[in-house]
Amino acid sequence: MAIGILFYVFVLGNPANFQGGHTGPGAHPVEEGIGKWFGTVYMGGFVVPVLISVLLICLTFVIERFLYLSKAKGKFSGSELVRKVQYHLANKNVDAALAECDKQKGSVGNVMKAGLRKYKEMITVADLDAEQKVIIEEMKMIDDSPEDMLGEIFSREFFPGHPLGASITGTAETVRSFDHERTRKLGTRTPA
Numbered sequence: 001m002a003i004g005i006l007f008y009v010f011v012l013g014n015p016a017n018f019q020g021g022h023t024g025p026g027a028h029p030v031e032e033g034i035g036k037w038f039g040t041v042y043m044g045g046f047v048v049p050v051l052i053s054v055l056l057i058c059l060t061f062v063i064e065r066f067l068y069l070s071k072a073k074g075k076f077s078g079s080e081l082v083r084k085v086q087y088h089l090a091n092k093n094v095d096a097a098l099a100e101c102d103k104q105k106g107s108v109g110n111v112m113k114a115g116l117r118k119y120k121e122m123i124t125v126a127d128l129d130a131e132q133k134v135i136i137e138e139m140k141m142i143d144d145s146p147e148d149m150l151g152e153i154f155s156r157e158f159f160p161g162h163p164l165g166a167s168i169t170g171t172a173e174t175v176r177s178f179d180h181e182r183t184r185k186l187g188t189r190t191p192a
Contacts, residue, residue: 004052012042074106081109085116094120132175139169 015021017035019028029039041048074081081104088097094116101113118137142148152167159165 001049001053003056004049007052008042008049012038012048014038017042072107074104074109076104078104078106078108081106081112085112132178135175136172139172139175142169 013023014035015023017023017029017039019030023042027039027043029036029043081100084100085097088094088100098113098116098120101109101116103109142152156165156167
């Protein structure tokens with residue numbers, strides 16, 4: 001705002017922009033040159049510094065967004081990163097794929113790196129098959145949702161020791177206890 005006021009008073013309100021060198025009531029801008037335009041804008045009154053300030057804020061925002069987005073783009077394109085990551089994953093080299101994400105240094109690389117870390121965590125647990133890992137990962141999502149977590153706590157406390165108080169998703173331990181044979185037997189069992 002201060003820059004807008006200073007520009008209004010000292011540049012637009014410069015006496016050289018007005019006939020006779022005075023800027024008071026009844027003053028008229030000079031007949032030609034840039035002073036004519038500056039004097040005319042000055043005659044707009046108190047709203048002019050506000051508009052100048054808004055214009056400067058907009059320009060600052062545009063420049064900041066341009067700089068940020070050009071940095072977020074990264075060192076090389078997202079499609080090139082995806083191609084490199086696919087190559088490393090096809091060769092079962094998650095660490096090299098993570099290193100490619102670090103080299104890219106952009107937002108696509110950061111998002112992909114987060115996903116690759118989760119993937120690496122899932123494939124390093126040797127005692128679970130892929131479906132069990134996915135189910136346990138989805139069960140952990142309840143912890144990320146306050147509404148779901150509150151519902152789980154309410155049911156557990158309101159129905160202690162009763163099946164209604166148990167989590168509908170079960171626990172990681174119950175999911176790990178399933179194997180092919182046990183699941184097959186449950187599927188063939190006739191309801192009582």
